[in-house]
Amino acid sequence: MMQDEPRGEKDAYRRSRRRGCPFCHDETQVIDYKDPGVLRYFVTDRGKLVPRRVSGLCAKHQRALTTAVKRARVLAFMPFTTNY
Amino acid sequence: MTAAIQAELPPRLYEVIYILRPDVDKETSERVAQRVADVVAREGGTLTLVENWGRRRLSYDIQHYKRGVYVYFTFLGDGALVAELERNFRLLDEVMRFQTVKVSNDPGEIEVDAELIKFEAVEPSLDEEEEQTLEQELGLVQVARPPRPESADESDDESDDESDDESDGVAADDMSDDGESEDKEGDAE
Numbered sequence: 021m022m023q024d025e026p027r028g029e030k031d032a033y034r035r036s037r038r039r040g041c042p043f044c045h046d047e048t049q050v051i052d053y054k055d056p057g058v059l060r061y062f063v064t065d066r067g068k069l070v071p072r073r074v075s076g077l078c079a080k081h082q083r084a085l086t087t088a089v090k091r092a093r094v095l096a097f098m099p100f101t102t103n104y
Numbered sequence: 105m106t107a108a109i110q111a112e113l114p115p116r117l118y119e120v121i122y123i124l125r126p127d128v129d130k131e132t133s134e135r136v137a138q139r140v141a142d143v144v145a146r147e148g149g150t151l152t153l154v155e156n157w158g159r160r161r162l163s164y165d166i167q168h169y170k171r172g173v174y175v176y177f178t179f180l181g182d183g184a185l186v187a188e189l190e191r192n193f194r195l196l197d198e199v200m201r202f203q204t205v206k207v208s209n210d211p212g213e214i215e216v217d218a219e220l221i222k223f224e225a226v227e228p229s230l231d232e233e234e235e236q237t238l239e240q241e242l243g244l245v246q247v248a249r250p251p252r253p254e255s256a257d258e259s260d261d262e263s264d265d266e267s268d269d270e271s272d273g274v275a276a277d278d279m280s281d282d283g284e285s286e287d288k289e290g291d292a293e
Contacts, residue, residue: 053205054121054176056163091203091205093163094201094203095121095123095174095201095203096123096162096163096164096166096172096201097163098163099163099164100164
């Protein structure tokens with residue numbers, strides 16, 4: 021709070037602090053099961069889906085993401101688990 | 105009745121990815137692609153796009169193969185066509201995996217380019233492939249995760265953080281961050 025005023029890049033600072041849903045924030049970024057590069061950020065090292073409280077996604081995009089990851093797994097774009 | 109209702113509905117746009125065994129020869133992959141085209145044509149659908157993504161590494165073994173030839177195509181059609189396509193995929197031993205996803209209920213007019221629906225077989229070249237994937241693996245090992253578009257910002261504000269709350273532990277840090285940001289938003293608006 022007290023850091024707010026003295027900073028020149030006040031707006032940039034505040035924007036970066038708002039941990040909103042990245043997919044709501046940036047409309048150009050879409051959740052696509054064919055693009056495992058994006059999905060990878062939202063699964064653990066073992067390939068498990070990350071919960072919303074960690075991923076920071078809104079309900080709508082978390083839902084879309086879940087579907088996308090599950091589709092990507094079927095086509096072996098992503099692992100179901102690393103333990104096999 | 106149902107037929108009449110179905111007839112009124114516009115064709116839906118579906119996309120399909122199927123994975124062929126990595127050791128298929130050119131003829132076999134072309135045969136599969138031809139069969140797909142035949143089935144789609146027979147059931148009154150329209151192919152709109154065919155792409156051969158080539159041999160790719162699988163995230164996990166399928167039928168003891170570590171790689172697979174990915175083929176992607178989209179078509180306009182109905183549920184009966186999807187069922188018929190999938191039945192055909194099940195009959196083909198070369199197809200290890202397939203998945204159909206509905207893209208749109210009402211795609212509108214789609215111009216079909218004859219070039220785009222041609223299937224181009226990729227010549228298998230196992231030796232090259234082996235080298236490439238090894239290099240890729242090494243590349244992956246060396247290159248750290250590309251930063252998320254956001255994370256650049258985050259790292260920025262992490263460095264900003266250092267002045268106000270230093271080394272509180274990560275979890276505590278996050279908590280205080282959230283609280284603060286909410287406060288700030290309230291103040292601003």
